[in-house]
Amino acid sequence: MTTMAAALQAPSTPVGPGRIARVDVVRSMAAAEATWRAMDSADVLATPYQRFELLDTWQTHVGTHEGAAPFIVVAYDEASRPLLLLPLATMRENGSTVARFMGGKHATFNMGLWRRDFAETATKADLDALFTALRTASDGPDLLAFTQQPQQWRGVANPLALFAGQPSTNPCPLLTMTPGSKPEQRISASTRRRLRNKERKLQSVPGYRYAIAATDDDVNRMLDAFFVIKPQRMALAKLPDVFSDPATRAFVREACLARLPDGRRVIELHALECDDELISIFSCVADGERFSTMFNTYTISDNARYSPGLILLRDMIDHYADLGYTSVDFGIGSDEYKRTFCKDDEPVFDSFIPLTARGRLTAFGLSSLTHAKRLVKHNPALMHMAQLLRNAVSR
Numbered sequence: 001m002t003t004m005a006a007a008l009q010a011p012s013t014p015v016g017p018g019r020i021a022r023v024d025v026v027r028s029m030a031a032a033e034a035t036w037r038a039m040d041s042a043d044v045l046a047t048p049y050q051r052f053e054l055l056d057t058w059q060t061h062v063g064t065h066e067g068a069a070p071f072i073v074v075a076y077d078e079a080s081r082p083l084l085l086l087p088l089a090t091m092r093e094n095g096s097t098v099a100r101f102m103g104g105k106h107a108t109f110n111m112g113l114w115r116r117d118f119a120e121t122a123t124k125a126d127l128d129a130l131f132t133a134l135r136t137a138s139d140g141p142d143l144l145a146f147t148q149q150p151q152q153w154r155g156v157a158n159p160l161a162l163f164a165g166q167p168s169t170n171p172c173p174l175l176t177m178t179p180g181s182k183p184e185q186r187i188s189a190s191t192r193r194r195l196r197n198k199e200r201k202l203q204s205v206p207g208y209r210y211a212i213a214a215t216d217d218d219v220n221r222m223l224d225a226f227f228v229i230k231p232q233r234m235a236l237a238k239l240p241d242v243f244s245d246p247a248t249r250a251f252v253r254e255a256c257l258a259r260l261p262d263g264r265r266v267i268e269l270h271a272l273e274c275d276d277e278l279i280s281i282f283s284c285v286a287d288g289e290r291f292s293t294m295f296n297t298y299t300i301s302d303n304a305r306y307s308p309g310l311i312l313l314r315d316m317i318d319h320y321a322d323l324g325y326t327s328v329d330f331g332i333g334s335d336e337y338k339r340t341f342c343k344d345d346e347p348v349f350d351s352f353i354p355l356t357a358r359g360r361l362t363a364f365g366l367s368s369l370t371h372a373k374r375l376v377k378h379n380p381a382l383m384h385m386a387q388l389l390r391n392a393v394s395r
Helices: 029-038 052-066 116-121 124-134 189-203 216-236 246-257 302-306 308-322 357-377 380-394
Strands: 006-008 022-026 069-076 082-093 096-101 113-115 143-150 172-176 209-212 268-273 278-286 290-298 327-329 344-346 348-354
Touching (some): 022 029, 022 124, 029 052, 029 069, 029 082, 052 082, 052 246, 069 124, 082 116, 096 357, 113 116, 143 357, 189 302, 216 246, 216 278, 216 290, 268 308, 278 308, 290 308, 302 308, 308 327, 348 357
Parallel strands (some): 006 022, 290 327
Antiparallel strands (some): 022 069, 069 082, 082 096, 082 113, 143 348, 172 344, 268 278, 278 290
């Protein structure tokens, strides 16, 4: 096994031959930024949820508010070129220090940034060496809790799938699109016809339009409406408003206003609007091949009768298909509206990797809890009982 050292902030010195010659642990976003941005290139595998701009904003607002501390792992080869970067943050959970991917519930997919040639050939021995190095990190975690990981990305297997994992609690509905295909090959003719009939009702509303936020004023106008409508929607569903926290709102607004180096928004906003109201809104992240939806809501006015959310998703699918995108996912969970468009799933898995004896106990507990949740989700009788209980508690 390759000899390595785990470093805090300052780079360590390569100490031996092998695929991974050194592992650094960086404890601040600022100290990791240069390496992180350098890995934002075509020869690196990463989902849009691991962009520096998105997670730096998340850490500033949500992570700090929740007590999460950056624990950013970078592995290098003998030439001091980064092979991978794991954007992690640590928190205390049930008496253990647990490292999870940054982004929390706002990230559909959790994955490292992997140099493609390394990801394509990584072995379990490579990852064993990585985790062995992390066990020597000063004030390191007891457990690596890696949830909602894609099994593959852009046709390359996720190296962390080499470690025994388990299916995540919920699937992620996926729609694949063939470049140059006809619209009815993406969305069936019958579904399009049904949505056109519903949309005719909306088209009679003054100022009805499909809009993509282009200016800061657009972003702020749409978010102002979202933060009014969303809590009303959640209350009707007897669910807590996950956007009520000021730190979450600050993260969402700043990330939607931020831009990537190529000028695109970090989080893009799409909406159906009219002169009187925002009718429906979906946010998404996009990387040129895949777009993934994030938060959404729709009006509580009579316009809600015409399925504005489905109409908006149709418009988004057609918009990105015209740009040459090949896939779309609607986030974790098999909500009925997602199955209108998505017939397949993106396989996602969880891994709980202990680094200490305490971590082994925590790993067993988290793994068992995840397994139990999955059993409930996939058993209609148990799911019905859970919904009854949730409704009773929320009264």
